[in-house]
Amino acid sequence: MSTKEIHGLFGDEEVLLTSAKKLVSKGVHVKDVFSPFPIHGIDPVIGVPPTRLHIAGFIYGIVGLCLSLFMMWFTLIMDWPMNIGGKPNFSLLENLPAFVPIAFEMTVFCAAHGMAVTYLIRNTTYPGKKNWNPDLRTTDDKFLIQINLDENSVSGEEIEAILKETGAEEITQK
């Protein structure tokens, strides 16, 4: 790999946040931030776009609702109507109260599982995937700013100076 990267390691998420703000204000493009837990307020600073996961979840839910209603309409109304306790067996609408529980469960089922699968795909996390956090301590108690030098017009020395000035504990170049 010829791409050069600078890693700034921090011991506190608030120090990292001020450092990231400073870097961005100087025109540095931050590639990514690695942390042991979500740092609130980092997303707009380093340009993480708002996720559309909830929209996907809504669509999966609607799909689940339609599938379940179709299933119940096809089996009990269309294919083989049965007289069960005198319940109306000739129209979906009139039999709907008895179909509400399963329609609800299937909506939740499809929304939750569809979203979980989308989440794993978007994060590129799956069994057997190798982790790519540059420093193993970032899942414990350290916070890391990753800057790709090829993507930046600001020089490496300048970035290092800003990182040092804003309280980075360790700065490494790869």
Add this chain to the structure above:
Amino acid sequence: MSSQEAWIREPLVLGDKSYHDISNDIARPIEGKANKQWWIAFTIAVIAMLWGLGCIMYTIGVGIGTWGLNNTVQWAWDITNFVWWVGIGHAGTLISAVLLLFRQKWRMAINRSAEAMTIFAVICAALFPGIHMGRIWMAYWVLPLPNAFGSLWINFNSPLLWDVFAIGTYFSVSLVFWYIGLIPDFATIRDRAARASKPIRVAIYGIMSFGWSGNARAWHRFEEISLVLAGLATPLVLSVHTIVSMDFATSVIPGWHTTIFPPYFVAGAIFSGFAMVLTLMLVMRKVVNLEEYITINHIELMNKIIMLTGSIVGVAYITELFMSWYSGVEYEQYAFINRATGPYWWAYAAMMTCNVVSPQLFWSKKLRRNITFTFILSIFVNIGMWFERFVIIVTSLHRDYLPSSWSMFYPSWVDIGIFVGTLGIFFTFFLLYARTFPVLPIAEVKSILKSTGSQYKK
């Protein structure tokens, strides 16, 4: 940014912890060796599990006739145990979903284990309708397939089928919710193992952590999916026990045919679930030294929920009695008089004492914060809630419209064996979990440290 919390609130993380201390404390049971008490408990649980599995084999081989059921009482311990376990399985998702929506930070200390408990309890619960089918190899008939592959379909009007969908959805969604929260913590364990050069542990937790790296985009999505799944799981929790209660409420048996069942069952489920969480947590915090994370404050908060839901259950019992009298229906009235004063009066008395009277003691702050008392009371509630289901099911059935068919229910050794067996399955899973999974959400506890840690509250 960490929001500053009012100083009047008690700290939720004691002992002036750093982020690294949190990782150490929670990873310790996984990285260390099991002690003697764990092995003793595990051995007992495995023996109970094997005994239960033996009884299940015997039931499947010989038939339901091995149970104490008779023509009059055709549902007894199996459905009692089913509802009891499903009820216990309600606290986990309630803690992780409802308390997340209410932004209750104290949920962080207990949600992981409560969700684990949910999953194991639902496994135990699902066992009972399965074996009660008699021919378990036909269990796939509950799926929407044409019956016996002809043209007749399963009946979507039946609450028993709603149950299949409700329990199935609840189990799988809880599992996914739980696992998504576990992924970052498995990554912490994996990276700790890599730094300590433990290749086998790195490989195992590497697979389990799905290659989680903790980058900002992933955390952003993590927070989003946690919130939306909580929003989905909240009505799900309420719907599951509502549907379980409809197994009874949509029938025409006096004592079952009441509209109060759904809210009454949901409150009872949360009540029993919290009792089981307390039973397990009070032991666990001691055994794995997590007293600084699961504090007296947490115990008091859970006790308040027990008191609230216990009171709701009490009001429901009294409402049922009032409504049976007010309905003017003789059969309805007799069902309740028989429940309280008939041959099963002792079960009714046990239920009333354990569920209605005992939680009222928690009005006293001293008792709410007393660990020994809380532990004993949580056991009382577990027993009381088992008796509640037994009372609802058996006393409503054993004296039906025809006095010549009145009868009593006596459990056979197989009934008892299967119940003890499910306790064995539950504790075997839970003990294994406590040794191999992070029992507290490491990442989430770190995220609340600055707002609720004791050193930030001075």
